[in-house]
Amino acid sequence: MEQLLEILKQLHPDVDFALEEDLIGDGILDSLDIVTLITEINCTFDVSIPAEEIIPENFASADAILALIERLDEE
Amino acid sequence: MKHILCLLLSVLLALSLCACVDPATEKETYAAAIEGVRIAVDDPAEPVLSALGEWSSYDESPSCAFEGLDKIYGYGSFEIQTYTEGGKDYIRAIYLIDDGCRTQRDIAIGDTAEAVKEAYGAPTHESASSLQYAGEGMTLTFLLRDGIVTNIQYLKDVA
Amino acid sequence: MKKKILCCAALLLATVLLLGFLQLLLMPKYMADKQEGALVGEYYRETTAHDLLFIGDCEVYECFTPPTLWEEYGVTSYIRGSAQQLPWQSYYLLEEMLKRETPKAVVFNVYALKYGTPQNEAYNRMTLDGMQLSREKLSAIRASMTEGESLLSYLLPLLRFHSRWDELSAEDWQYLFHRDTVSHNGYLMQTGILPKTSDREGVPLADYTLPATAMFYLEQMRLLCEEKGVALILVKAPTNSWRYYWYDEWDAQIADYAEANRLSYYNFIGLDGEIGLDWSTDTYDGGAHLNVYGAEKLTSYFGEILCRELGLTGHRENAEIAAVWEEKLDAYKQEREKGNTP
Amino acid sequence: MSFTSASFLLFAVLTLLLYYTLPKRWQWILLLGASYVFYFFAGAEYLLFILFTTAVTYLCGHLMQKRADAEDAFVEANRETLSKAERKEFRAAEKKKRFRILLMGLLLGFGVLAVVKYTSFVLSGISSIGQAFGAAPLRIPELLLPLGISFYTFQSMGYLIDVYRKTARAEKNPLRLALFVSYFPQLIQGPISRFGDLAPQLFSEHRFDGFRFRAGLGRVAWGYFKKLIVADTAMIAVKALVENKDGGFTGVYVLLLILLYSAQIYGDFTGGIDITIGFSELLGIRLAENFDRPFSSRSTKEYWRRWHITMGTWFTDYVFYPLSVTKSMQRFSKWSREKLGTAVGKRLPVYFATVTTWFLTGLWHGAGWNFIVWGLLNCLVILVSQELQPLYDRFNRHFPRLTASRAWGAWQALRTFLLMGLIRSLDCYRNVPTTFRMWASMLTDWNIGELFLGGLTSFGLSVSDWCVLLGGILLLALGSRLGKKRPVREWLAERPILLCAALCLLAVAILLFGAYGIGYDASQFIYNQF
Incomplete structure (x- = not known):
């Protein structure tokens, strides 16, 4: 979780990602951010997030992203 | 699976053939060039007339019910007819009436139909008495008698 | 609920009425200017039948004067012509008229037979908008539409004239619900004089064959007249200017057609001596059309021919008809007296 | 049959009447029939193309x-015996096989689009290169562009990708799929539209609401107002x-053109979409929104989230x-990070993908250099502002009062509007050098x-x-403003x-002030061409 928050922090230093619940809907993360984020996650966590997993629900909050990573790692 | 693929590919090919329509030929505007002045149908009349200088004959005629005169200016070997639109005169027609002037592709009255075809290619419409070339919004007509050009007309098409 | 529906219905009705009013307001009135546009509609005001019906383009409504035919021969007539009235428009107007009355003869001026295709939206409007809604009107519209025109815009002229809202004039308000009569039984008077100065001929043509479509409608007119037992007489007005030129080749085709179908055909070109036409006084626009003085001479000349050929005796002794026509003649003379040159 | 023709109005009324009188289970069949009638009127030969795309989409979706x-079923049946790794491997292998089918579908679907839309563009490119080397110019065939082919191809291909990704189940009934592709x-x-959104709407039974x-x-009428006035x-x-x-x-007229073209394309495109969505509402079908008051966007990125969504x-x-x-x-990405450093390495893949996407977006709008340049300029603006973000942030920190003010917001919106308008004028002049010359002027x-x-x-x-134009624009702005929270039409629908x-x-305003009929060139919706 810390690692993930670190990555997010780099994207938008001014946002407290631990609290945000709707990153996509509130317009905090746009498509460029998401791709950067995925690239970072893929490097850091050694998973590969496929395109079909890029849906708003999976990126709504730090928790959701973490859940996604864990699920992908699991499979 | 492979069969379906082949089938679909051939349909695709057939479709692309369907999509082919005849290439729309870019229509040319034939213009007369007389004494160095380019004259084309639908051009504003004023600059042409002032470039050509004094005319030798002039006639005018009103149209039925609507404002606007048709005017015809004679210059010996050729005549220019104008029409009025929005208070301004535009060229409706150019007539070459004797061999004193030639078209842009060097055809004059007295030349043969073969010479016309050599210079202008296959006509859009051909009869014993005329060769016609459809241009953009206008038609270039060569009138013939016994295979010899007797009159050359640049005419605005009826809308 | 019921109240709401009623309310909405009332609103819709009001809107339809408003649109109807706007249509009346926005349609061109053709009263002060371009009076040619008012000609076709005036026919419906006629209360008595006619011996003769003239159809054609400006060469009928500027060259023949019904009041003169009455004055000199007691013959009643009406001209159903409008500016650049095309052969099919003439045909359908004729069909419409022959449903209402049966004259002795129909006189058709052949100049418009040079047109084989729809020509000009503005002229179409001037001819067709004046017609009352009928099967003939619909057919005439279909035959006349140029590219981009739609039948709907003839049925609902608001669709055509809606953009006139910024050019409305007092005339549009004045003639909302009625029109003045501008013609004398279809004759549009011109009292001006502009001598003919040019003897220029028409430019040579690539093809002198009259269009098949035009000849088809001529044939339809002939068949229609035959069916109704009405004589069809072809004429060519004496005007012949370079812009509205009548070629000998065309004339020969009409003469052949007339002969083959045993119709009378009178070409008045070149008969100036017999008619008494003087081109220095009898035209108002340099020879393209006759003025009232020329038209009277021609009418007088042609009236005699008609009476002879058709055996017309006139209706002078019929008091009812005479009353109607004396009134028309008065109005005609008054305008002629006053003159209408601008 | 354009939306603004009388025949379309008649067609629409007829469809609606039948739609609500026929038994409800036939509603979607009626829509299918109506769609094909509509398309038939656009050009009978176009039917071949849409049928082909429908067939390809159906077959590939079905196979996948x-x-x-x-x-x-296999994984389920062998849940006990397969190890996690085996399962993963099996799924990966299956995915590859599915991908092959998908690829075939995409090739065929986009193939038709490419052939009809881009052949002459590519050929004229080749021809001009050839001519530079002295070859004779190629004879370039003129292809007919079936109505709406860009739109229905994209919708169908999106569906195939969804099926491949297992985010949508393939439609079993070919007629239903045909309606999804051709919904008029x-x-x-x-x-x-996405299959997952549209299909349930199309195939459920709709009671009159x-x-x-x-x-x-209200929405349809508003659409006509935007379009015609x-x-x-x-x-x-x-x-x-x-x-x-x-x-x-030139000069100030180019600025005028930019403003007028913005008004035109806004009225034309959002008006057309209003008619589309409004008419679907009449049928009880809800479509995805395509615009979200785009001209009040404060940045290019935001603009593209709100325009043609x-x-x-x-x-x-x-x-x-x-x-x-x-x-x-x-x-x-990994490679560039190691070789070129984190800063560059992090950006490179994103930038590469962005540029490619915008190149394709430009190409989708039309076969021509002006569209490609248009796409790339949009991309450039987005990337540059992305790079300058830290600068903006610093500016914001220094002048928090200013940047929070409404005037600042208005300025940003105006700036974005003008910039987008400027780039959009490439689509007007249809020729890159001319456009640049005009900009310079x-x-x-x-x-x-x-x-x-x-x-x-x-x-x-x-x-x-x-007066009509400015009045119309004012009314549009007012309507957009009033409808910020809730569309005016919904408020009206309750009254x-x-x-x-x-x-x-x-209706009276449109009939009286609309630019239609003789004297006004009857225009087609601009977006038909794409």
Whole structure:
């Protein structure tokens, strides 16, 4: 979780990602951010997030992203 | 699976053939060039007339019910007819009436139909008495008698 | 609920009425200017039948004067012509008229037979908008539409004239619900004089064959007249200017057609001596059309021919008809007296 | 049959009447029939193309679904015996096989689009290269462009990708799929719908819902207002300014063109979409929104989230994301990070994907360099502002009061609007060098004075046309503003009498002031061409 928050922090230093619940809907993360984020996650966590997993629900909050990573790692 | 693929590919090919329509030929505007002045149908009349200088004959005629005169200016070997639109005169027609002037592709009255075809290619419409070339919004007509050009007309098409 | 529906219905009705009013307001009135546009509609005001019906383009409504035919021969007539009235428009107007009355003869001026295709939206409007809604009107519209025109815009002229809202004039308000009569039984008077100065001929043509479509409608007119037992007489007005030129080749085709179908055909070109036409006084626009003085001479000349050929005796002794026509003649003379040159 | 023709109105009324009188289970069949009738009127030969795309989409979707079902059944049946790794391997292998089917579908689907839309563009490119080396010019065939092919192809291909990704189940009934591809209100100019959103709407039974029907009517009427009064009046001027017959429309006229073209395309495109969505509402079908008051966007990025939304998300979901997360792209990312440093390495893949996406977006809009340049310029603006973000942030920190003020917001919106308008004018002039020359003339030709010496009425708009146009634009802005929280039509739909009055007023205004009929060139919706 810390690692993930670190990555997010780099994207938008001014946002407290631990609290945000709707990153996509509130317009905090746009498509460029998401791709950067995925690239970072893929490097850091050694998973590969496929395109079909890029849906708003999976990126709504730090928790959701973490859940996604864990699920992908699991499979 | 492979069969379906082949089938679909051939349909695709057939479709692309369907999509082919005849290439729309870019229509040319034939213009007369007389004494160095380019004259084309639908051009504003004023600059042409002032470039050509004094005319030798002039006639005018009103149209039925609507404002606007048709005017015809004679210059010996050729005549220019104008029409009025929005208070301004535009060229409706150019007539070459004797061999004193030639078209842009060097055809004059007295030349043969073969010479016309050599210079202008296959006509859009051909009869014993005329060769016609459809241009953009206008038609270039060569009138013939016994295979010899007797009159050359640049005419605005009826809308 | 019921109240709401009623309310909405009332609103819709009001809107339809408003649109109807706007249509009346926005349609061109053709009263002060371009009076040619008012000609076709005036026919419906006629209360008595006619011996003769003239159809054609400006060469009928500027060259023949019904009041003169009455004055000199007691013959009643009406001209159903409008500016650049095309052969099919003439045909359908004729069909419409022959449903209402049966004259002795129909006189058709052949100049418009040079047109084989729809020509000009503005002229179409001037001819067709004046017609009352009928099967003939619909057919005439279909035959006349140029590219981009739609039948709907003839049925609902608001669709055509809606953009006139910024050019409305007092005339549009004045003639909302009625029109003045501008013609004398279809004759549009011109009292001006502009001598003919040019003897220029028409430019040579690539093809002198009259269009098949035009000849088809001529044939339809002939068949229609035959069916109704009405004589069809072809004429060519004496005007012949370079812009509205009548070629000998065309004339020969009409003469052949007339002969083959045993119709009378009178070409008045070149008969100036017999008619008494003087081109220095009898035209108002340099020879393209006759003025009232020329038209009277021609009418007088042609009236005699008609009476002879058709055996017309006139209706002078019929008091009812005479009353109607004396009134028309008065109005005609008054305008002629006053003159209408601008 | 364009939306603004009388025959379409008649067709629409007829469809509606049948739709609500027929048994409800036939509703979707009626829509299918109506769609094909609509398309038939557009051109019978076009039917072949849409049938082909439908067949390809159906077959490929069906095949992929069969494999996917077999795969799931196999995994389910052997849940005990297979190890996690084996399962993963099996699924990966199956995915590859599905991918082959998908690829075939995409090739065929986009193949038709490519052939009809881009052949002449490619050929003329080859031809001009050839000519540079002295070869004879190629004879370039002119291809007919079936109506709406860009839209229905994208919608169908999106569906195939969804089936491949297992986010949608393939449709079993070919007729239903045919309706999804050809649903006529959106056939001409979108929106581009997702199968998952649209299919349930199309195939469920719809009861007449008074409120939605009234709101739909309001929306359709508003669409016609935008199209016939604003867009078509502006178009008269745009045409004259672009044609530039006397050669004098440079300098300030280019700015005018930009403004007028913005009005035109906004009225034309959002108006058309209003008619589409509004008419669907009449049928009880809800479509995805395509616009979200785009001209109040404060940045280019935001603008593209709010203008032509369905196309934007299509490209993001089906091009941008897949492209960025491919294995090779990720490897490329790793590689560039090691070789070029984190800062560059982090950006490179994203930038590469962005540029590609915008290149394709440009190409989708039309086969021509002007569209490609248009796409790339949009991309450039987005990337540059992305790079300058830290600068903006610093500015914001220094002047928090200023940047939080409304005036600042308005300034940003105006800036974005003008910038987008400027880039959009590439689509007007249809030729890159001309456009650039015209842009330059804005700086070199100072001819503002001309405007007040009769210049404003020198390109086809009379004083009264200007009044209608400006009045229309004002009304649009007002409507957009009032509808910020809740669309005005919904408020009106609750008050039937007011709605009726508003519709009557709109109808009279459109009939009277609309730029239609003889004297006004009957125009097609601009987006039909794409």
